[in-house]
Amino acid sequence: xWALLRRPGRCRxxxxxDLDTQPAQQRCIGVFDSGLGGLTVVRELVATMxxxxxxxxxxxxxxxxxxxxxxTVRRFASEDAAFLMRFSPKLMVVACNTASxxxxxxxxxxxxxxxxxxxxxxxxxxxxxxxxxxxxIATEATVSSGAYQNAISALSPGRRVVAVPCPLLVPIVEEGxxxxxxxxxxxLSDYLRTLQRCRPGALILGCTHYPLxxxxxxxxxxxxxxxxxxxxxxxxxxQRRLLRAGMENRRxxxxxxxxxxxxxxERFARVAQRFCGRRIDQVEFVGTDELxxxxxxxxx
Numbered sequence: 274x275w276a277l278l279r280r281p282g283r284c285r286x287x288x289x290x291d292l293d294t295q296p297a298q299q300r301c302i303g304v305f306d307s308g309l310g311g312l313t314v315v316r317e318l319v320a321t322m323x324x325x326x327x328x329x330x331x332x333x334x335x336x337x338x339x340x341x342x343x344x345t346v347r348r349f350a351s352e353d354a355a356f357l358m359r360f361s362p363k364l365m366v367v368a369c370n371t372a373s374x375x376x377x378x379x380x381x382x383x384x385x386x387x388x389x390x391x392x393x394x395x396x397x398x399x400x401x402x403x404x405x406x407x408x409x410i411a412t413e414a415t416v417s418s419g420a421y422q423n424a425i426s427a428l429s430p431g432r433r434v435v436a437v438p439c440p441l442l443v444p445i446v447e448e449g450x451x452x453x454x455x456x457x458x459x460x461l462s463d464y465l466r467t468l469q470r471c472r473p474g475a476l477i478l479g480c481t482h483y484p485l486x487x488x489x490x491x492x493x494x495x496x497x498x499x500x501x502x503x504x505x506x507x508x509x510x511x512q513r514r515l516l517r518a519g520m521e522n523r524r525x526x527x528x529x530x531x532x533x534x535x536x537x538x539e540r541f542a543r544v545a546q547r548f549c550g551r552r553i554d555q556v557e558f559v560g561t562d563e564l565x566x567x568x569x570x571x572x573x
Contacts, residue, residue: 303362310482311368312548317508339412374420403474411479
C-alpha cells in the first residue's frame with residue numbers, strides 16, 4: 274500500500290540539506306513526465322521495487338510536450354528536474370519520451386545523480402527481440418528528433434526503422450478515453466496503417482502514455498509483432514542500476530508515492546488510477562512558476 278502525502282496550499286519543499294543526510298538507499302526516486310503517462314513507469318517501478326519511495330511530477334499544465342519545439346521541451350525538462358532535485362533523489366527518471374529525446378544529455382550534465390531515460394532501454398529491449406525491422410510510434414517531437422532512429426543505428430547499424438508520429442494519442446489518453454472507444458480505434462487504425470504494411474518484428478511504444486492502448490494496438494498489429502513498452506524497459510533499467518550501485522531500498526514494507534501536478538489536482542487524481550492501476554486519493558499542486566524558480570535557483 275502506498276502512503277500518499279498532501280500538504281495544504283502551495284507546495285512546501287524540503288530543502289536539499291534536509292535530505293542529504295539520508296543514506297543513499299533511503300532516498301527517493303524522482304520521476305517526471307509532461308502529464309500522466311509517466312505513471313505507467315511508476316506502476317512498473319512499484320511492481321519491481323515496491324520498497325522504493327517515489328516522488329512524481331506530472332506537468333499537466335503544459336501537456337503535451339510532443340508538439341512543442343525541442344528548445345521549449347529542454348527548458349521544461351530542466352525545470353522539472355530542478356524541482357525534483359529539491360527532494361535529493363538517488364536517481365532521476367525522465368518518464369517522457371519527448372523529454373528523453375530532447376534533453377537527456379543536458380539533464381545528465383544538470384543532475385548530480387544517475388539519469389535514466391525511456392528511449393535507450395526500450396531500444397535495447399526491441400533489438401533483443403528481433404533481427405528484423407523495428408517499428409516506433411511516438412510523438413511528433415520524438416520522431417522528428419531522430420532519437421529512436423539514432424539509438425537503434427548506434428547499436429545495430431543498417432537496421433531498418435519505421436517511425437510514425439502519433440500526435441493525437443497523448444491528448445486522447447489524457448482525456449481518459451477507454452481503449453475501445455470508437456475515436457481511439459479510428460485514430461489508431463489511421464496511424465498504424467503504414468506499420469501494418471511493413472510488418473516489423475517489434476514495435477516500440479515510444480511514449481509512456483501508450484501502454485494504456487496496448488490492447489487495441491496489439492489487435493491491429495497482430496500476434497507476430499512484439500510490443501515493447503518503454504515504461505517497462507525503463508523500470509528494469511532503474512532496478513539494474515540501483516542493484517549495481519547497492520542503492521536499492523532494503524526495507525521490508527512498501528514505499529510511499531508523492532505526486533505533484535501543475536494543473537487540476539482533482540482531475541489528476543481521478544484519471545491517474547488508469548495509469549497506476551489503483552486509486553490515487555491525494556495529489557499536491559505545484560505551479561509552473563515554482564518549477565521555473567527551482568531551475569533558476571539551481572543555476573545561480
